[in-house]
Amino acid sequence: MANYYFDKYMAVETYGLTLESSQYEQPSGGKINGHTGYSINEYGNPVGNGIYKTIYPGYSGETVYNTYSNKLYKYTNGVPDQVRFELYIYTMAFTGYKIGSLVQSNVIAEANAYPANDRHSDGYWYIRRNIVNTAPTMPGAFTQPTGTLEIGDSKAVTWGSSGDAESNLSKYVLEASINGGGWTVIAQPTSPTFTYAVPTATSVKFRVKAVDSNGLESAYRDSALLTVAKPMYYWSKYNVKKPYIISETPKSDAWFGSNTIGYSGMFFDTTTGFFTVSGYGSHPWTTVVYVPSGGVNNVSADKLVAMDANGMRKMTTLTGVIGPDAQGTLVQSNITATEGAYPTNGKHTDGFWYVRGSRVSQSIAPPGGFTTPAPNTTLLPKQALTLAFVASTAPSISVYEVEHRYNGGAWAIVGTHSNALTRPFTVTIDKALQNVEFRVRAKNTSNVYSDYVYSEAFTIQHNAAPTMTLSTTDSRTLYENDTYGIIGTATDTDSGNVVTVMYQIDGGEKRAILTHISTGAAIPFNLTLIFKGGMLYNGAEAVTPVLVEGGQHTLRVWAEDNQGGAPAEQTRVFYVVPNRPASLTINTFPSATDLINTDIITIGGSVADPDNGEITVKYKIANGSYTNxxxxxxxxxxxxxxxxALAPGANTITIQATDAYGAVTSKTLQIKKEDNVQPLKTAVVRYKLTPPNGTAKGALVWVEREVGDLVVSAEISMGASGSAENFVAMTKSATAFVSEGIEEDEFIFDAGTPKENIILKLTMTRTSTTSDKGITLISGVLS
Known part of the structure; x- marks a missing residue:
């Protein structure tokens, strides 16, 4: 696996202020002292800074801060009643981590050793930088050529392939040293083979290095020193003979007329030097005629060529003379010797005639290297390949012979020998066979073979690494109570492997989603996390610390098997917006006087949720129960x-706003109830009357009262159900003695039509506040 550079930083804890409550406060001294600003110290607690000043109630909009431990108290003098301050109480809480100062640069580790840009479990923050480029490994040993090389041959130079952790191998640089001289680059192939024309020399040595795309080079691999010799040939040895040849000399032209007497045929014996003629007669001028000079079998003869247009013939004399040396009878065949040992076809200094035959070691140009599989390819069991290689440059190729072998064992034919440049091949499923290599050679129509050209040994990955698809949406923003699904499929083609799907958030703890025994089919996985309270939960378990709002968070998901298969990993980023508590404002409560216990007071305010959720507002008095x-x-x-409902003295009214996710904003209101008991000369009491039959159109009321400084009057409101009150005076029809010190007043009223909503109001009046007379009994009849 490739390595990367990481920069290592301190991970700095981050803290944020959370509103705990807000309320109105009226300090005993009528003023507040504090700082005009605040900051967060090294321990994550708020501390005051700026100017230390005093502010007073009013509308100036001034703010000061006081701190205590991890709490911040914010006072603002914007309360309309000119007496109180608005107080906001914040609590400083841990919110996560951020990148700090650099600790170390260029830490080298595998890609998944540390987070790409987050805090690691070792407590430091890491940022992954560039991949670490490493040089390729030294090429493997030379496998070809071997033995003695012959000048002019085309030989396959083959070596073992190089490995490269970053898979960016670019080329090989092949060099040769001739006769022990300096190194010269002869090729820069991309595969580990090259066809080399053997030069005129006595020795040659090769070396090769690998180069990646960034220019990093491996060490050189040297071949053995190879001897170079002239080619060996087969020779045939003959005696030398001296044959007769014809010597032809011109003679003067002669006139012979239209026909010529002579011989039309002639045979020359190279052994004796004699001529033999035939076909005697008169021949037309168009025929070549031979005339022996001294008889039919003479050593010379006159040759008359065909007559020209003027009737003249050209005439030459033919004479048999001894000619140069020539090939005689065979003495010996299949003599082997190096090129140049004997003439190609001629007389040697030993007095014999030699004719060169075929090469002892015949060879043709080999094919080019394999192009499929590509170098450094990892093969899989049952993988169907189409082996491909480059054609030989030799003419008249009849077949290419392709072979393979596993684990360096015996070679076996691939498919059928043909002149095609491809072969189908299926990789074995036998787990004992860990690698496979291929070779190919060419044969021409004269049954002459080339050298073999070899591939590298390709690794067979019997344990296929799991693959994975991840359907989780990228770059999503999570709000309170949102679900975050880690959904996808993992596939391991190796049946029986134990496959585990894992996940990790922001470099935190690695956690399993599922473990499954593979059947080769896709394995679905689905884990639903929920975001609440600033953290992600799996059920009731928090799987992250508090996630910082505004920062990018990273989800890693991968599948791994129990055979060491390299994990298939995918990542997603996401963002969070934690739930924000509702804002709660309480209207100014004005002072009120001349109230009695039966009176009511109204408290109001407004509430808003920054996340547009549902809010519930409730209140309680002191330690009582809440009312929505x-x-x-x-x-x-x-x-x-x-x-x-209020007790005499100070009363604390607590008002809470709770959002849909349970976040609470609380404020308190202080209401002071002061008794100011003053004797009254007039008092009013009201009664709701319910007719037994549901309606009544008249009322008769008797009020028994103590005799003295007390006058009672009666009013009544009779209307339809739900109608507004409309009081009218009742008629006082009589006053009667009841008992000593007690009188009874009778009041009567007739509405004319039946009514449902009936309310009686009695007004009691006295002339002196010292009077203690009162009503003793009220009774009546509805009609």
Whole structure:
């Protein structure tokens, strides 16, 4: 696996302020002292800074801060009542980590050893940089050529392939040293083979190095020193003979007329030097005629060529003379000797005639290297290949013979020998066979073979690495209570392997999604995480710390098997927006006087959710139970309190706004109830009357009262159900003695038509606040 450069940094804890509550506060001294600003110290706690000053209630909009431990108190003098301050209490809490100062550059490790840009479990922050380029490995040993080389031959120079961790092998540089001289580059092939024309020399040595695409080079691999000799040939040895040849000399032209007497045929014996003629007669001028000079079998003869247009013949004399040496009878065949040992076809200094035959070691140009599989290819069991190689440059090729072998064993034929440049091949499934190599040679129509050209030994990966698809959306933003699905499939073609799908978030703990025994089919996986409270949860378990809002977070998912198969990994990035508590504002509560316990007061405010969720507002008095007063997505709210529900003195009203995810914003309101008991001369009491039959059109009321400084009057409101109150005076029809010190007033009223909503109001009046007279009994009849 390739290595990468990592930069290592300190991981700095980050903290953020969370609103805990807000309320109005009226300090005893009527003022607040504090700093105009704040900062976060090395321990993650807020500390005041800036100017230390005093602010007073009013509308100036000034703010000061006080701190205590991990809390920040913010006071603002914008309360309309000119008495109180608005107080916001924040708590400093850990929110995550950020990159700090550089600790070390260029840490070299495998790609997954550290996060790409996040905090690692060792406590440091890492950023992955460029891949570490390493030089290729030294090429393998030379396998060809071997033995003695013959000048002029085309020989395959073959060596073992190089490995490259980054898979960026570019070429090989092949060099030769002739007769022990300096090194000269003879080729820069991309595969580990080259066809070399053997030069005129006595020795040759090769060396090769590998070069990657970034220019990094391996060490050289040297071949053995190879002897170079002249080619060996077969020779035939003959006696030398001296044959007669014809010597032809011109004679003067002669006139012979249209026909000539002579011989039309002639045979010359190279052994004796005599002429033999035939076909005597009169021949037309178009015929060549021979005339022996001294008889039919003389050693010379006159030759008359055909007559020209003027009737003249050209005439030459033929004479048999001894000629140069020539090949005689065979003395010996299949003599082997180097080129130049004897004439190609002629007389040697030993007095014999020699004729050169075929090469002892015949050879033709080999094929080019294999192009498929490509160098450094890893093969899989049952993989179907089409082996391909480059044609030989030799003419008249009849077949190419392709062979393979496993684990360096015996060679076996691939397919059928033919002159095609490809062969089908299927990789074995036998796990004991770990590699395979190929070779090919050419044969021409004269049954002369080339050298073999070899491929590298290709590794067979019997344990195929798992593959994986990941369907999780990239660059998603998660809000409170959003689900985050890690969904996909993993496939391991090796049945019986134990496949584990893993995930990791921001370089944190590596966790398993599932473990499955492979059948070769795709294995689906689906893990649903939920984002709440700033963290991702798997059920009830938090699988991340608090995730920082605004930062990029990374999900890694990979599949691995129990046979060491390289994990297939995919990544996704995501962002988070943690739930933000609702904002809660309480309207200014004005002071009120002249109230009695039966009166009510109204408290109001407004609420808003930055995430547009549903909010519930509730209140409680002191340590009592909460009462819901509002449910909605935001806006104003009001609720009423009976003055009788408040205790004398200071009362704390706690108002809470709770969003759909349980985040609570709380404010408190201080209401001071002061008794100001003053005797009244007039008091009013009201009663709701419910007719037994549902309606009534008249009322008769008797009020028993103590005799003295007390006057009672009665009013009644009779209307339809749900109608507004409309009081009218009842007629006082009589006053009667009841008992000592007690009188009874009778009041009567007739509405004319039946009514449902009936309310009685009695007004009690006294002339002196010292009077203690009161009503003792109220009774009546509805009709």
């Amino acid at each position: 007063v509002y449910t909605g997505t935001g806006g104003p709210f009001t609720f009423q309190l009976s003055l009788s």
